Amino acid sequence: MTNMKKMTMIPLLASFILGSTLWSGGFTANAAAAATTSTTVPPSATTITDKSEKPQTNNLPNIKILATGGTIAGSSAVNTDTTDYKAGALGIETLINAVPEMKSIANVSGEQVVNVGSPDINNDILLKLAKRTNELLARDDVDGIVITHGTDTLEETAYFLNLVVNSDKPVVVVGSMRPATAISADGPFNLYNAVKVAGASASKGQGVLVLLNDRIGAARYITKTNTTAVDTFKSVEQGYLGAVVGDQVYYYNKSTHKHTTASMFDISILTQLPQVDILYEYQNNGRYLYDAAVAAGAKGIVVAGSGNGSLSKTSTEGAEAAGKKGVIIARSSRVGSGIVSPSTKDAASNFVSTDSLNPQKARILLMLALTQTHDVKEIQSFFNEY
Numbered sequence: 001m002t003n004m005k006k007m008t009m010i011p012l013l014a015s016f017i018l019g020s021t022l023w024s025g026g027f028t029a030n031a032a033a034a035a036t037t038s039t040t041v042p043p044s045a046t047t048i049t050d051k052s053e054k055p056q057t058n059n060l061p062n063i064k065i066l067a068t069g070g071t072i073a074g075s076s077a078v079n080t081d082t083t084d085y086k087a088g089a090l091g092i093e094t095l096i097n098a099v100p101e102m103k104s105i106a107n108v109s110g111e112q113v114v115n116v117g118s119p120d121i122n123n124d125i126l127l128k129l130a131k132r133t134n135e136l137l138a139r140d141d142v143d144g145i146v147i148t149h150g151t152d153t154l155e156e157t158a159y160f161l162n163l164v165v166n167s168d169k170p171v172v173v174v175g176s177m178r179p180a181t182a183i184s185a186d187g188p189f190n191l192y193n194a195v196k197v198a199g200a201s202a203s204k205g206q207g208v209l210v211l212l213n214d215r216i217g218a219a220r221y222i223t224k225t226n227t228t229a230v231d232t233f234k235s236v237e238q239g240y241l242g243a244v245v246g247d248q249v250y251y252y253n254k255s256t257h258k259h260t261t262a263s264m265f266d267i268s269i270l271t272q273l274p275q276v277d278i279l280y281e282y283q284n285n286g287r288y289l290y291d292a293a294v295a296a297g298a299k300g301i302v303v304a305g306s307g308n309g310s311l312s313k314t315s316t317e318g319a320e321a322a323g324k325k326g327v328i329i330a331r332s333s334r335v336g337s338g339i340v341s342p343s344t345k346d347a348a349s350n351f352v353s354t355d356s357l358n359p360q361k362a363r364i365l366l367m368l369a370l371t372q373t374h375d376v377k378e379i380q381s382f383f384n385e386y
């Protein structure tokens with residue numbers, strides 16, 4: 001190795017070692033603090049860290065962080081562990097304290113809404129989170145909201161909020177793929193960028209946004225595409241809305257679907273959502289799962305159909321029998337991208353097609369649609385517009 005090469009490598013190596021020591025040291029200390037917090041704060045408690053709740057007098061935007069758990073609040077005793085950690089282990093104060101740089105771009109305060117892995121986010125939590133988001137956005141001293149969330153079902157929560165938030169102030173949902181205790185954790189920078197995006201005036205009116213890995217995605221279009229990779233959130237067909245690069249927020253696209261202030265869905269008086277289940281198409285399937293879903297009280301069934309929303313003959317029997325009982329059948333696809341096109345035969349069987357919504361997002365829209373109507377044509381129009 002030449003002397004020149006040695007000279008350039010040494011500072012690089014030193015900064016990497018210093019960097020990883022700083023992060024793992026900081027997170028180890030914070031994890032210990034959080035372990036204390038999580039034993040004293042029940043998982044469903046709401047903690048307000050900024051007790052003064054007074055409007056700030058500087059020129060920075062006032063951003064509220066609503067924490068729900070997930071890997072971004074995940075912790076493990078081993079800093080190379082990226083799979084066996086505990087999601088939703090750290091409290092909101094620990095997350096905020098781990099990224100003091102946020103204080104130079106916003107007046108940040110946090111609330112713990114729940115602290116769970118996102119597979120455990122349910123309809124009750126969705127309603128609670130959405131109501132709190134609307135309450136906060138109605139206040140003059142709140143300019144934007146950041147929601148920390150597990151990545152597994154993040155797109156479902158983001159799309160739900162996209163349909164029920166009644167403000168054009170920015171709402172940014174953020175997660176991470178590596179737990180807070182990991183070397184090279186992606187959470188801290190994602191959180192910093194999410195606060196940056198929530199405080200940017202260009203984010204107003206863009207609908208609910210998803211921020212991971214420097215990309216800004218629309219809740220309507222973005223989906224998790226990889227089980228473990230850091231660059232898992234993609235908008236395969238429609239593309240990202242923008243990016244955060246070098247402390248600047250860039251936008252290039254807009255969502256063309258109705259959202260937030262243009263949405264007709266209102267959850268303010270709802271205490272529950274109708275039961276909608278998802279059934280998956282596969283070879284040799286039977287109709288019994290349709291019968292079971294109807295017997296269990298489903299008002300809607302989303303089918304993760306094969307190809308362009310196809311159902312086998314046996315599924316069709318089950319779905320048509322459910323349709324005759326008033327259950328709406330939404331044909332989506334298990335393929336992962338593309339549009340499920342409408343069929344002239346849909347309405348007669350109480351079927352709708354879900355456009356480019358994947359099954360899990362189609363379920364969110366169908367639940368909200370069923371709070372308004374059971375008319376199959378009206379519900380199809382929601383799938384065309386939202």
Ligand code: ASP
Pocket residue numbers: 069070071072087116117118119149150151152153175176177178
């Ligand atoms: N299982 C975690 C969750 O969704 C994964 C993550 O957050 O990345 O809560």
